[in-house]
Amino acid sequence: MVKDKKIKPSKELPLGFVDRKEKELLIRDFVISNIKEIMIKYGFQYLETPSFEYTDSIGKFLPDKDRPDEGVFSFKDEKNWLSLRYDLTAPLARYVAKNYLELPKPFKRFQLGSVWRNEKPGPGRYREFLQFDADYVGTKNLQADAELCVLISEILEKCGLDSNDYTVKISSRKFTDKLFEQLKIKSKEQISTILRALDKVDRLGWDEAKKLLGVGRKDKSGDYTKGASLNNDQIKLIESTLKSKTCNSEDVLEILKIFQAYNFTNYKFDPSVIRGLEYYTGPIFEVNLNFEVKNSKGQTIQFGSIGGGGRYDNLVSNFGNFDCPATGISIGLDRLVFALMQKKDFKVKVSRPVVICVFDKSQIKEYIDILNKLRDSNISSEIYPGEGKLKKQMEYANKISSPAVILYGEDEIKSGKATLKNLKTGKESSVKIEDLSNEIKKLL
RNA sequence: GCAGCAGUAGCUCAGUUGGUUAGAGCACUAGUUUGUGGAACUAGGGGUCGGUGGUUCAAAUCCACCCUGCUGUACCA
DSSP, rough: OOOOOOOOOSSSSTTTTTOOOOOHHHHHHHHHHHHHHHHHHHHHEOOOOOOOOEEEHHHHHOOTTTTTTTTEEEEEEOOOOOOOOOOOOHHHHHHHHHHHTTSSSSSEEEEEEEEEEEEEBBBOOOOOOEEEEEEEEEEOHHHHHHHHHHHHHHHHHHTOTTTTTTTEEEEEEEHHHHHHHHTOOOOOOHHHHHHHHHHTTHHHHHHHHHHHHHTEEEESSSOEEEOOOOOHHHHHOOOOOOOOHHOOOHHHHHHHHHHHHOOOOOOOOTTTTTOOOOTOOOOOEEEESSSSOOOOTOOOOOOEEEEEEOOOOOTEEEGSSSOEEEEEEEEHHHHHHHHHHHHHHOOOOOOOOOEEEOOOOOGHHHHHHHHHHHHHOOEEEEEOOSSSSSHHHHHHHHHHTSSSSEEEEEHHHTTEEEEETTTOOOOOEEEGGGGGGHHHHHOO
């Protein structure tokens, strides 16, 4: 036979996508089950919306009106542009607008699902990731905002973090609005440049951030970023206002009061929390981890926040002629799981099957009888699924970390007892078929 | 997008004054053991040296461009 040189399909993954293996998935399952439990306790409804939406519905009201396609994965069907959702808030706004009359007001829902962003991936950031989102729609009551912070904190602690491991930071758009009024800055473009610069205070420090407020900054790779062109007096005022950490924003003060009532203390008023989102209208929150996160090469990486949110009183009402204030928070679950795996040495219980070795295919009925008995006792088990000699079967069992193998060949069939081999200790024992389940449970 | 570093077997990597047939460890396959894994030994398979073009008698090695990855930075709903 002539071997054609076929062009082989690529085994590489598209940029920014990853395979996720069992350990990560099991920890993720653990996190998700905690979330569901807590959300139901807090009285939220569980919702799922499709991965695709009309680009219009999730893009139209974004700041980048000229480039609704930027940053999202989109395609055109016969008629319309569709996009994979880039978060769970925009689809929620669409859902609420569509079902506005039927829904209770306020409407509390939570959602878990993958979201996609067509942008350059970074450390721990991919183009597909799992997000958790909880929102209060249809209320101006700031207790909602406060409760979101309490709730996210409960989730993190339930997942094994303690209060030193994370901080909920809170600020308000109103705080910076006031500041800009004082500075007499009205240009929208300048304001967003300033906000972006302030957002970086944490990471770069004040000296570098101030360059971004003024002329501009050259980073260590040599790349230059243009600044907001403020004068020195303006920069000084911004710096002193933010550094004073005194909150003159009424909405935040009210939330802090509610925190007290909840006995919630692990928060920090931090006016440098910006979140860059132009649709936020009031209080904003961000959750940061306080421990170092390393990549697979052992390098400490800039991990950033694992969640955040805020009040967006105009997003839903963009869809129609109704007033619909809302507030929400989300967590990047894959990033949380990634961090959790480093913080805690999770002992994930992976159940591996007991392997029943095959000596003679004609005895398949005997093997299946044993298999059914084990499975009826809820023991993970299988008949060796491949083909080959006993040695190969043992190697397989070892490779999958099976706890034990069952040998039931000619000799055993004669005596009516199977050989049970514990793969951890290597010890073998002769066990009656009806006692197998109990004996296996002892060694699991 | 911009910048720095990197890309040689499935994985981790060695391999420069350019020079036979490109190496090692781990992993894999077979055997030593036709009913016994994790150890050892023996043998074996596996490579478009990221891609394309160029320089040269000769390129994994030098040059150009491109692709991909990591890190930082920008943007980030």
